[in-house]
Amino acid sequence: MSLVAAERIKLFSTRSPWWCALVAIALPIGFAALLASQGGDEVPLTVGTTQAANGLGRAVIMVMAALAITTEYRFGTIRSTFQATPNRVSALLAKTAVVTTLAAVIGELVAFGSWAVCRWIKPEADLALDTADDWRSVAGVGLVFALTAVLALGVGILVRQTAGAVALLLVYSQLVEGLVTLIPRIGDDIHQWLPFFAADQFIGNDASGQPPRDLPLSPWGYLAYFAVIAVAVLAVAIITANRRDA
Template identity: 55%
Template sequence: MTLLAVERIKLFTTRSPWWSMLLALALTIGITAIIAANWGAEAPMPVLAAVFVHNLGLYVIMVMAALAVTTEYRFGTIKATFQAVPDRISPLVAKAVVVVLLAGLVGLASSFGSWALSWLLVDNTSELAIESANDWRHVAGVGLVYAAGALLALGVGALVRQTAGAVSIILVFALVLESVVGFIPNIGDDIQKWMPFTVAGKFIFGNPDPSVIPAGEGPPAIGELSPWGSFGYFAAIAVAIYVISLIVVKRRDA
């Protein structure tokens, strides 16, 4: 519990987490508000539309998670931490618990905030009610994706140790590489289906309730996994990268 308190204090006594949380909420809820305000009255707004831009907040939270590690390396405070806790694993696990829980809460705040504001702004809310299991997955599932994404970013930050490098890897991979890989002849589409952030999108958007999506429309099938299988795949990649980072941090000099 002491390590958790220490990591909580270290995280919240810097400005970057606060700005990151505010930016993540502002991007997701703000853009969703614009979408909802301009949604035509003739067509009902589905639950999916309320969380359509959740990825914007996800990338911001992943940058925040990476900074939680790289900032300590930048200013040398990680050395004092490792001197106080020589096993090195315990403080990193405590940091992961704090950052992952915070990321999950921000994800829930962004998704339910976007949904609630959409309910207030759209004229036709007949399909915006959260009634089915799919509806709950679309909205509440954002918190799980944020949490897993934060764990992945923590692992990248611990491996790279440089803020610019870690942030570049996260954003370039998510925003550029996963899209560009689809242009590779013959095999691009097959590879893209298994890219982690693409698969995470299947968890949020895949297999929507057909009652709120017109025939032939809606998100396409992604890969061969079910929505929950897709989250398991994304979470497994995040855990694997984080575990590798723990092994590397344990073996190399601080």
């Protein structure tokens, strides 16, 4: 536990996580408010659409999580970390625990914040959380944010450079996955197995606007699939860091 406490001090004693958290929360809630107030009648406001903008928060979480480890490499504190805790696996898992917990908390704030602001703006819309699917769409955002942080930490540990890690994560999640659908014939099939598509399926917001397709996995199946990918990337990263010179 002392390692987790050490990582907590580390994370909260610089300003960038605070800024990232603020932006990660404000941006999607702001967009949700915009959607609710300006959407008019063309966009029916449902529990699912209140979560349409949380991808913005997720992108910021990726930056925050990547920064948490790449700044350690950038400023050499990773060596102090490994000096104090030569068991690198423990040290990096402690960091993962802290960053992931923060991401989960931010995810829940984003989800319930977006939902609440929409209800406040449009009290007449049916936004009650009645079904298990409704709850999954909203409360599930925390899980997705947490796993996104795991994935971003893994990439950060592997790449070690802030610019490289952030560029890789953002370009992949915001562009590459979408572009894959443009590949003729096989594009859509590949797309169904990409990690952030999987995360979106769990939340149940299909930003593509395409009609529902027959998907190979259930929402919870997709969450498990996303989790396996995130944990696998982190595992490879930690094994690499353990072997590599610090």
